[in-house]
Amino acid sequence: MLCLSQTTGYAVLALSCMDNPCNGKWVLAKEVSECTGIPQAYLSKILHSLVGSGLIQAKRGYRGGFTLARPADQISILDITEAVEGESWLPRCLLGLVDCSQLRACPTHDFWSIERGNIESELRRTTLSVVAEFERSRGTRMGACCDTEEPDSTPNKPGVKRRSKAKPR
Amino acid sequence: MLCLSQTTGYAVLALSCMDNPCNGKWVLAKEVSECTGIPQAYLSKILHSLVGSGLIQAKRGYRGGFTLARPADQISILDITEAVEGESWLPRCLLGLVDCSQLRACPTHDFWSIERGNIESELRRTTLSVVAEFERSRGTRMGACCDTEEPDSTPNKPGVKRRSKAKPR
DNA sequence: CGCTAACAAGACACTTCTGTCAAGTATTAT
DNA sequence: ATAATACTTGACAGAAGTGTCTTGTTAGCG
Numbered sequence: 001m002l003c004l005s006q007t008t009g010y011a012v013l014a015l016s017c018m019d020n021p022c023n024g025k026w027v028l029a030k031e032v033s034e035c036t037g038i039p040q041a042y043l044s045k046i047l048h049s050l051v052g053s054g055l056i057q058a059k060r061g062y063r064g065g066f067t068l069a070r071p072a073d074q075i076s077i078l079d080i081t082e083a084v085e086g087e088s089w090l091p092r093c094l095l096g097l098v099d100c101s102q103l104r105a106c107p108t109h110d111f112w113s114i115e116r117g118n119i120e121s122e123l124r125r126t127t128l129s130v131v132a133e134f135e136r137s138r139g140t141r142m143g144a145c146c147d148t149e150e151p152d153s154t155p156n157k158p159g160v161k162r163r164s165k166a167k168p169r
Numbered sequence: 170m171l172c173l174s175q176t177t178g179y180a181v182l183a184l185s186c187m188d189n190p191c192n193g194k195w196v197l198a199k200e201v202s203e204c205t206g207i208p209q210a211y212l213s214k215i216l217h218s219l220v221g222s223g224l225i226q227a228k229r230g231y232r233g234g235f236t237l238a239r240p241a242d243q244i245s246i247l248d249i250t251e252a253v254e255g256e257s258w259l260p261r262c263l264l265g266l267v268d269c270s271q272l273r274a275c276p277t278h279d280f281w282s283i284e285r286g287n288i289e290s291e292l293r294r295t296t297l298s299v300v301a302e303f304e305r306s307r308g309t310r311m312g313a314c315c316d317t318e319e320p321d322s323t324p325n326k327p328g329v330k331r332r333s334k335a336k337p338r
Numbered sequence: 339c340g341c342t343a344a345c346a347a348g349a350c351a352c353t354t355c356t357g358t359c360a361a362g363t364a365t366t367a368t
Numbered sequence: 369a370t371a372a373t374a375c376t377t378g379a380c381a382g383a384a385g386t387g388t389c390t391t392g393t394t395a396g397c398g
Contacts, residue, residue: 002259002288004171005385009264012275028344042387048346060345061395077264077277090171094288095178095246106181107303108246111291115284119171119263122280134276174355197374211357217376229375230365 008084010038011046012077015056016131019072026065046084053083072128081123090116177253179207180215181246184225185300188241195234215253222252241297250292259285 013036018027020035029047033040047066051058057069068075081089093100094112102109182205187196189204198216202209216235220227226238237244250258262269263281271278 001254001257002171002173003263003265006265007385009262009266009275012264013266030344039387041389044345045347045387051345058345059395060343060393062343062397064344064395066345085170088170093178094172095181096172096175097178097182105307106178107295107300108291115287119284122277126276131276138274176355199374208357210359213375214357214377220375227375228365229363229373231367231373233365233374235375 004081004089005085007046008081010036010043011050011080011084012131014038014043014047015050015068015075015080015128016135018056018066018068019128019132024065025067026059026063027067028065032066050080050083055079055083068128072132073130075128076124077126077128077131078120078123090120092116173250173258174254176215177250179205179212180219180249180253181300183207183212183216184219184237184244184249184297185304187225187235187237188297188301193234194236195228195232196236197234201235219249219252224248224252237297241301242299244297245293246295246297246300247289247292259289261285 014032017032017035023031029044030040032038032047033043036043038046047056047058050056051066055069055075056066058064058066092109092112093106094108094115095106097106100106100109183201186192186201186204192200198213199209201207201216202212205212207215216225216227219225220235224238224244225235227233227235261281262275263277263284264275266275269275269278
């Protein structure tokens with residue numbers, strides 16, 4: 001499968017959700033889970049690791065939660081990807097060959113060198129702010145948390161539940 | 170990790186090796202293993218699955234082995250990739266999001282649609298023949314089996330052993 | 339102080355990928 | 369027929385990804 005891990009997608013979703021202006025400063029993992037559909041226990045692990053990477057901050061106990069460590073326009077998808085997948089998330093060889101180098105290349109080496117650059121710069125260019133703007137203009141999935149729909153007369157109830165919890169596959 | 174599985178790289182290496190004109194029609198898994206450095210037992214499984222996909226043929230018993238089912242210029246890396254990884258080896262969403270579609274896209278959706286096309290057509294364009302020619306012109310890793318070096322006065326001995334068997338990692 | 343809210347952390351489970359090992363089966367040579 | 373050869377098949381094992389569950393730890397409230 002030529003794609004990033006599902007966990008990276010989860011992380012982008014989660015941080016987009018946390019940037020939502022209708023949230024308070026500290027957002028609960030539970031809220032993010034309900035907003036995005038990411039399993040809460042697993043989300044907690046992801047968020048915890050993102051704390052370790054310095055992208056977000058955590059506060060324990062009553063009225064705790066998570067918050068972005070920097071403004072959303074200073075967090076790129078590339079930042080998130082590297083935080084989740086590590087530095088070598090974009091390998092030198094498309095075919096996964098260990099000893100594929102400039103000297104001893106595979107036939108897709110030159111092609112993939114260019115593509116790698118394209119992909120990396122696209123992910124660097126796309127910040128959480130861009131994600132939010134994209135969401136406003138096109139109605140995407142990301143960050144579509146508490147924005148529209150309900151006037152929200154009962155703020156106690158955690159409302160928006162987009163997925164059923166049981167997701168067989 | 171944004172790359173194809175190691176097994177796909179193995180398969181491309183192995184089939185390139187099998188196209189080598191100095192081999193007889195039926196090439197032993199053992200020879201391919203020694204030529205490419207792929208663990209033999211694992212290689213056997215890969216080759217067996219490629220038989221099931223119709224890319225190569227197998228012959229058991231004395232003087233058996235494997236051979237390409239079609240001429241090398243009619244086997245593309247895309248064919249091999251799909252045989253190894255299945256049809257959905259290039260997912261619609263770069264971030265691995267399940268419900269990312271044209272209607273409900275992620276911010277990298279349009280970008281990735283274009284890139285996907287580039288990658289797929291590159292892999293379709295690159296046949297085993299192209300691999301062989303690439304090897305001749307640039308001295309790549311692939312298919313670099315028994316081509317040069319020895320005049321090969323003792324054809325009984327399986328000669329070229331490029332890697333030590335023990336490969337700790 | 340004691341209660342509750344919320345994150346932290348570890349154990350465990352399931353699947354896939356990668357890889358090894360051994361036994362089985364088919365083909366050819368002699 | 370028998371032996372040698374070489375693919376076939378299944379069991380097993382370790383690592384990584386994806387989750388779940390339970391217990392521990394911290395922060396604030398009354």
